[in-house]
Amino acid sequence: MEAFNYTDTTEFMERDFSNSKETGTEIKIENVSMVFPDKNGGEPVTALQNVNLEIKQGEFISLLGPSGCGKTTLLRLIADLLQPTSGNITVRGETPRDVRLKKKYGIVFQNPVLYDWRTIRRNVCMPMELMGMKKSERTARVTKMLELVGLLDFGKHYPYELSGGMQQRVGIARALAIKPEILLMDEPFSALDEFTREKLQIDLLRIWNKTNKTVIFVTHNISEAVFLSDRVVVLSPHPGRVSAVVDIDLPRPRDMECRQTPEFFDYMTKIRNSFEGV
Amino acid sequence: MKDKIKNIVLPASFGILMIALWEGRMIHKLLGFKPFQLPIPSEIIKTLSKNFNKAIIDTLTTVNGALVGLVIGCIIGFLVAVIATQFPKWGYTGLTVIATFNAIPIVALSPIMNRWFESGFGQKVGxxxxxxxxxxAINSYRGLNDLKPFARDLMQSYAASxxxxxxxxxxxxxxxxxxxxxxxxVPAALMAAMISEYFAASTSGLGFGVKDNLRKGMMAMGWSYIVMASLVGIILYLFIIVVERRAIKWHASQR
Structure with missing residues (x-):
């Protein structure tokens, strides 16, 4: 696979680790519940019950849990792709809808959702067209983004010519293209093989390090959550609820060796033990 | 590449073999046909080249009607699909109604519709x-609505209109x-145009040519029109395929 190009661009500031615990609250989730009515007239399904959570600015936070725990639902509520049955979500004091309409979210889905009819460059370009950005500005930005994910040589290719891992990197480039303030990732690596996934995890940390965005990362993979996050929010199913929030104090930047330290395994054990009712 | 050659050479040689058997009257012997029941290819070609100008005029008459009807029908069908997509509540009903038209056999529809329009051209187009x-309508509705998972969510997340x-x-x-x-x-339009000519009072067109000549026992001339109809069908189809290959080279069917 293509190696990442780490050339620094002025726009991406180096993250200052000495000061990584920022205090600003980015997202505040208060007493949020989500109930889906059953389509066939059966019992309604409670996807989330009384969720409370504060996410700090610049934080990498994972929502971890088995299927049915409501982690994707919570992400979609923050993204304003769903509206909660009760409770309140604020993003920097605004509603998720305001933030979405201002195009401040970048979302990466479970599959890359590339448009087959557009080349890689034009796929990354798409959200910028929606923002009405000027063409010269778009072109420069696309180049910068493809450089960031190490796919500059593939700009003229069509999606089907790329591997699954490369396609997902295009998805990340597209999400970052409009300079979102919050990056929402919904199991972005779950369809990839273990090798590609571990590679992309390191790449993602490197990109996060450069861009300093708040990242909310949904996963069902414990080791992935521990490796990436500042904090892991453990969700349990039936009904979906927060059963633990675990701070991950592993030093950054993290590399492959980090996965073999005893601390890493301690965190995994701790998280595994915190699941309820699975 | 080898497969490609094989895919062309094998069917082509089969076709040539069939024509040779036909020309050598083997088919006649096998099925007990008399020569006037099935004129041999060389005779059909001879007749066609003698009457080529008339055949071309008749062909163009039919093709004109077929193409105009094709364009109008495709535009209406597409618009219905768009309406059904953007206004699902009542648009979908329109789609169902249009789709039902497909179930009506043309041979039943054609004589009825021929009463609605005065000119042969209008009848054909109708x-x-x-x-x-x-x-x-059905195909484009599917294309407009069978979106990749999350494709709509992606647009929504960017607040796209x-x-x-x-x-x-x-x-x-x-x-x-x-x-x-x-x-x-394309083939359906040609067929419908010819069938319309069968039932119409028109005195030109491929359909009329086939009907009239076979009725008068001029088998070779009738067959000439069949040859022209096939040629036009193949040419139009190839044209669409060439355009398609250029327009959607990204699609799985074109790789």
Whole structure:
């Protein structure tokens, strides 16, 4: 696979680790519940019950849990792709809808959702067209983004010519293209093989390090959550609820060796033990 | 590459063999046909080249009607699909109604519709239009709505308007289905135009040519029109395929 190009661009500031615990609250989730009515007239399904959570600015936070725990639902509520049955979500004091309409979210889905009819460059370009950005500005930005994910040589290719891992990197480039303030990732690596996934995890940390965005990362993979996050929010199913929030104090930047330290395994054990009712 | 050659050479040699057997009157012997029942290829070609000018004029008459009807039918079918997509509540009913037209046999529809229009051209266009609407409506509705998972969510997350969703997502997503519908409709339009001519009082066109000449026992001339009809069908179909290959080279069917 293509190696990442780490050339620094002025726009991406180096993250200052000495000061990584920022205090600003980015997202505040208060007493949020989500109930889906059953389509066939059966019992309604409670996807989330009384969720409370504060996410700090610049934080990498994972929502971890088995299927049915409501982690994707919570992400979609923050993204304003769903509206909660009760409770309140604020993003920097605004509603998720305001933030979405201002195009401040970048979302990466479970599959890359590339448009087959557009080349890689034009796929990354798409959200910028929606923002009405000027063409010269778009072109420069696309180049910068493809450089960031190490796919500059593939700009003229069509999606089907790329591997699954490369396609997902295009998805990340597209999400970052409009300079979102919050990056929402919904199991972005779950369809990839273990090798590609571990590679992309390191790449993602490197990109996060450069861009300093708040990242909310949904996963069902414990080791992935521990490796990436500042904090892991453990969700349990039936009904979906927060059963633990675990701070991950592993030093950054993290590399492959980090996965073999005893601390890493301690965190995994701790998280595994915190699941309820699975 | 080797497969490609094989795919051309094998069917072509089979076709040549059949024509040779036909020319050598083997088919006649095998099925007990008399020569006037099935004129041999060389005779058909001779007759065709003698009457080529008339055959061309008749062909163009039919093709004109078929193409105009094809275009109108495809546009109506596509518009119905768009309405059904953007206004699902009542638009979908329209789609169902249009799709039902497809179930009506042309041979039943044609004599009835021939009473509605005065000119032979109008009759032809009318029948072809009705025949082409259904396939286009159903196929393009599928293309407009069978979106990849999360494709709509992606647009929504960027607060894209309905118009942007339509032009940046639905329409390009629909292109392969539009071509599928056109490929179904080209032969159907020719057939419908010819059938309309069978039933009409018109005195020109491929359909009339086949009917009239066979009735008068001029088998070779009748067959000449069949040859022309086949040629036109093949040429139009190839043209669509060439356009399709250029327009949607990104699609799985074109790789």
């Amino acid at each position: 029948v072809v239009t009705v025949v082409c609407m259904g396939a286009m 309905e118009k942007e969703v339509f032009f940046k997502l639905r329409l390009p997503n629909c292109l392969p289905s539009i071509f599928t519908a056109i490929k179904i409709n």
